[in-house]
Amino acid sequence: MLEQFRIIVVDDDQPHLEALCSQLQEAGFDVNGFSDSTVALEQLTSQRFDVLFIRLQLTGVDGIELVQRAQQLDPDLSTVLITDQGSIKTAIDALKFGVLDYVLMPLKLSELMQVTNRAIQMRKLRLENTQLIRDLSNSNLRLREMNHELDHFAGRVAHDLNSLCHIIQGFAGSLTRRAYNKLDEQEQRYLLRINEASARGSQLVSDLLAFARLGSGELQFNQVVLNEVVEKARALVELKEGLRKADWSIAILPDIDGDESLLELVFVNLFSNALKFSQIRELPTIVVEANVLDDVVEIKVIDNGAGFDPERAEGLFKPFHRLHNPHDFEGHGMGLANVKRIVERHGGYIKATSAPDKGAVFTLTLPIRGATPPNR
Numbered sequence: 499m500l501e502q503f504r505i506i507v508v509d510d511d512q513p514h515l516e517a518l519c520s521q522l523q524e525a526g527f528d529v530n531g532f533s534d535s536t537v538a539l540e541q542l543t544s545q546r547f548d549v550l551f552i553r554l555q556l557t558g559v560d561g562i563e564l565v566q567r568a569q570q571l572d573p574d575l576s577t578v579l580i581t582d583q584g585s586i587k588t589a590i591d592a593l594k595f596g597v598l599d600y601v602l603m604p605l606k607l608s609e610l611m612q613v614t615n616r617a618i619q620m621r622k623l624r625l626e627n628t629q630l631i632r633d634l635s636n637s638n639l640r641l642r643e644m645n646h647e648l649d650h651f652a653g654r655v656a657h658d659l660n661s662l663c664h665i666i667q668g669f670a671g672s673l674t675r676r677a678y679n680k681l682d683e684q685e686q687r688y689l690l691r692i693n694e695a696s697a698r699g700s701q702l703v704s705d706l707l708a709f710a711r712l713g714s715g716e717l718q719f720n721q722v723v724l725n726e727v728v729e730k731a732r733a734l735v736e737l738k739e740g741l742r743k744a745d746w747s748i749a750i751l752p753d754i755d756g757d758e759s760l761l762e763l764v765f766v767n768l769f770s771n772a773l774k775f776s777q778i779r780e781l782p783t784i785v786v787e788a789n790v791l792d793d794v795v796e797i798k799v800i801d802n803g804a805g806f807d808p809e810r811a812e813g814l815f816k817p818f819h820r821l822h823n824p825h826d827f828e829g830h831g832m833g834l835a836n837v838k839r840i841v842e843r844h845g846g847y848i849k850a851t852s853a854p855d856k857g858a859v860f861t862l863t864l865p866i867r868g869a870t871p872p873n874r
């Protein structure tokens with residue numbers, strides 16, 4: 499094991515250099531000695547060494563500078579200074595520059611062996627450490643690539659499914675317009691089910707598509723007038739939900755930096771949930787509150803609906819996670835997953851609090867002045 503470690507010694511005191519080299523050789527190390535620092539540096543550039551022994555007071559050369567050059571060439575190199583009593587302070591100071599240790603002249607064999615073994619142990623550790631960091635960053639890179647591939651794949655599938663849903667929706671729509679009145683009641687119900695299912699399929703697919711894009715796509719940051727976005731989201735949700743009504747109260751919100759269409763998607767999702775889960779009330783209410791704290795805004799979307807059991811809410815923001823029975827409240831569980839991704843990509847976070855039958859509060863915290871959009 500030991501012989502694979504290579505030692506380079508730089509000392510312009512020829513007899514001393516020879517003595518040190520032969521001591522190390524006798525101890526079984528592969529040793530190369532140089533009295534000329536320029537030649538030594540050439541060797542360090544062209545070959546791999548594990549330990550450098552270097553005389554601090556080389557004539558005409560700054561030993562420390564040479565050490566730094568050597569360490570630039572190989573940051574994992576173990577360096578040991580050879581010094582005399584007179585320069586001990588300089589040697590100690592040199593430890594700051596990454597020098598591992600020093601040996602005092604005249605050299606004692608036992609001390610030399612101890613220092614050499616320690617230098618080799620340190621070299622081994624440093625090499626292992628560097629390898630670990632390299633492995634870690636390689637697997638990080640691979641993971642990122644795989645994530646991108648997965649998002650790309652999901653996007654591809656969602657895109658194709660979207661086209662299929664549109665075809666079904668299109669033909670079901672034509673059939674409804676042209677033949678609805680010719681159909682008996684049962685057939686009309688079938689047609690209605692096809693219409694509903696294809697609309698739901700199309701919504702699911704577009705949510706999946708958004709989710710995949712949010713994983714890797716770029717965000718378009720601009721100044722966003724949040725109150726306009728919120729009003730637009732409310733109008734969209736009311737239009738889509740048609741028969742569902744609520745008493746709305748929306749506070750004044752600050753303008754923030756963000757991706758307008760994605761922020762709109764956040765509120766569309768939160769409002770459509772609030773509207774859906776509050777329909778069990780005689781008077782459904784939806785309240786939007788805002789609180790500006792230094793450089794962030796905290797926005798609460800509060801409803802008086804069915805609420806949920808916080809004990810079961812752990813995966814609330816994960817894809818397809820639903821806390822209610824689909825027979826009571828329809829949906830596919832992608833809305834909050836998208837909301838979370840969007841909020842986090844704006845450098846914010848979201849949490850939800852509730853109790854069964856006590857309504858729900860979704861609190862988003864968003865930076866007001868977003869720095870550069872965090873693209874992945």
Ligand SMILES: Nc1ncnc2c1ncn2[C@@H]1O[C@H](COP(=O)(O)OP(=O)(O)O)[C@@H](O)[C@H]1O
Nearest residue numbers: 771775805820821822829830831832833834858
């Ligand atoms: N305002 C709310 N009140 C009560 N439960 C909610 C509310 N918003 C979301 N949830 C719970 O979180 C689940 C996930 O929400 P979401 O991802 O929007 O999916 P979906 O609306 O399609 O069910 C819902 O199914 C519901 O169980």
Ligand SMILES: [Mg+2]
Nearest residue numbers: 771829833834
């Ligand atoms: Mg939803």
